Amino acid sequence: MTKQEFLEELAEVIDTEIELNEDTNLDEIDEYDSIAILSLINFYDELGVKVKPSDFENLKKVSDLIKLAGDKVE
Amino acid sequence: MAKFHFENIDIKAIVTTIGNKKIKIEDEAENFGYDEKMVNRLKKRMGFNSRYVVKKGVCTSDLCFQSAKKIFEKFDKSKVEALIFVSQTPDYKAPSTAIILQDRLGLSKDIIAYDINLGCSGFIGGLINAYSLINSGLNSVLLCVGDVASNFSYCKDKNLTPLMGDAGSAILIEKGSNRADFVMHSDGSGYKHLIIPDGGCRNPFSEDSLKEVEEDGSVRRRVDMYMNGAEIFNFAVKVVPELINEVLEFSKTNKEEIDYFVLHQANKYILQTIAKKLKVEDKLPMETISIYGNQNSASIPGTINAFLNEDFSNKKLKVLFAGFGIGLSWGAGVVDIDKIYAPKIQEYKE
Numbered sequence A: 001m002t003k004q005e006f007l008e009e010l011a012e013v014i015d016t017e018i019e020l021n022e023d024t025n026l027d028e029i030d031e032y033d034s035i036a037i038l039s040l041i042n043f044y045d046e047l048g049v050k051v052k053p054s055d056f057e058n059l060k061k062v063s064d065l066i067k068l069a070g071d072k073v074e
Numbered sequence B: 001m002a003k004f005h006f007e008n009i010d011i012k013a014i015v016t017t018i019g020n021k022k023i024k025i026e027d028e029a030e031n032f033g034y035d036e037k038m039v040n041r042l043k044k045r046m047g048f049n050s051r052y053v054v055k056k057g058v059c060t061s062d063l064c065f066q067s068a069k070k071i072f073e074k075f076d077k078s079k080v081e082a083l084i085f086v087s088q089t090p091d092y093k094a095p096s097t098a099i100i101l102q103d104r105l106g107l108s109k110d111i112i113a114y115d116i117n118l119g120c121s122g123f124i125g126g127l128i129n130a131y132s133l134i135n136s137g138l139n140s141v142l143l144c145v146g147d148v149a150s151n152f153s154y155c156k157d158k159n160l161t162p163l164m165g166d167a168g169s170a171i172l173i174e175k176g177s178n179r180a181d182f183v184m185h186s187d188g189s190g191y192k193h194l195i196i197p198d199g200g201c202r203n204p205f206s207e208d209s210l211k212e213v214e215e216d217g218s219v220r221r222r223v224d225m226y227m228n229g230a231e232i233f234n235f236a237v238k239v240v241p242e243l244i245n246e247v248l249e250f251s252k253t254n255k256e257e258i259d260y261f262v263l264h265q266a267n268k269y270i271l272q273t274i275a276k277k278l279k280v281e282d283k284l285p286m287e288t289i290s291i292y293g294n295q296n297s298a299s300i301p302g303t304i305n306a307f308l309n310e311d312f313s314n315k316k317l318k319v320l321f322a323g324f325g326i327g328l329s330w331g332a333g334v335v336d337i338d339k340i341y342a343p344k345i346q347e348y349k350e
Helices: A003-014 A034-047 A062-068 B025-032 B036-046 B060-071 B097-104 B122-135 B188-193 B229-250 B268-278 B296-307 B309-314
Strands: B002-006 B009-018 B021-024 B050-053 B082-086 B112-116 B140-147 B167-175 B180-186 B213-215 B218-220 B260-263 B316-325 B329-338
Touching: A003 A034, A003 A062, A034 B036, A034 B229, A034 B268, B002 B122, B009 B060, B009 B122, B009 B296, B009 B329, B021 B025, B025 B036, B036 B268, B060 B097, B060 B140, B060 B167, B082 B097, B082 B122, B097 B112, B112 B122, B122 B140, B122 B167, B122 B180, B122 B296, B122 B316, B122 B329, B140 B296, B167 B296, B180 B229, B188 B229, B229 B268, B229 B316, B229 B329, B260 B268, B260 B296, B296 B309, B296 B316
Parallel strands: B082 B112, B082 B140, B260 B316
Antiparallel strands: B002 B180, B009 B167, B021 B050, B140 B167, B180 B329, B213 B218, B316 B329
16 A cells, blocks of 8 residues: 555554654654554554564654555555 | 363353442543543443442352352252362462362362362363363363452553453353363463462562552552553454364364354454454354453353343354463363353342
8 A cells, every 4th residue: 555545544543633644753642552552453464464562662653653564555 | 282072061051140349431530540532442442331340358259159059049059079160369379269169059078179270261271171070970060260350450550450340150061962172272471461470489479569560551569460451462363263263173163153152251352353353243242341341261151141141041052162361371162052041140249
């Protein structure tokens, strides 16, 4: 999927109304919490990307979440 | 893989007793620092709504005692030759609670009685033990399962405490005419993801055991249960679909033949994810958590007594049970049920 599509789906998965871009800091997103991590584990699984909960530790920006999706995002 | 095949054994009765104190998530949100928005997210995603707990001092064995008494209003207790108590909240560190229950229930002294320390996989582990005893020649086994999780979940632990409900079930298993197949797995490499660190031999109880520690936004002590929610979620959504396919294959059953998939009621999101992966949404009840809370090893019988009691009482069914959690430990069974005694879930009477 394109970066834009990924960002739109990401906002839906995290359940946030903030408009996300690559530079958005994750700690600016109120909804980016332990529930969001569970939703993200499912989201990446559906994309066909194997992730571990520890992969989400120390991530800073939305761009880090894009990197985690590897070649699934163009 | 540990696989078990049994024939000519029946589950005769399933009775569940829950704590008699109802707590709504709104009433305790403040303790956990949850605002209204968070409460709504927890309700929508995780299925949090209310839970039933015991008053301080009531033990799992008290709930199981009430459940078993109800069974013995209908069935002959003098036939019972074994009592198995599956729980993480025994009456004492020693002796086995099962032996104390033998006396309280007025069972024969000529029985074998022992405890098993399992959590959310405990109903499956308990059934495997009970069926194995019948297979070895016994006629009737009473299986008690459950936990008073309010005993080990700290009042300020916002990850674990709002999830947990207290329940104790009794299940009567006897020689009969039905078949059952089970599989079971254990993986101790994940033991740290759900653990009560202090109070055993490894970390004996000390002054530090009661100190409050803040960790991942929650406050708890080392005598309380710690849960790494993301690791447990990740574990459950990965292994449970595989587990279910495995037990279906072992029992040579198509998933279309299964009337109900009764799974451990961990939280709604886990169950929705599993149901979606397996495409069995319409046959997988997932409401227990929202009303009663996560009942540990009693959550499968608890779901039967709360939502499926009429079908279990009146129909011949093929059901799939699956439990998964602390240990890590996970197991499943395909069990034929033929019109058993399964009354509506009951509250504990003091």
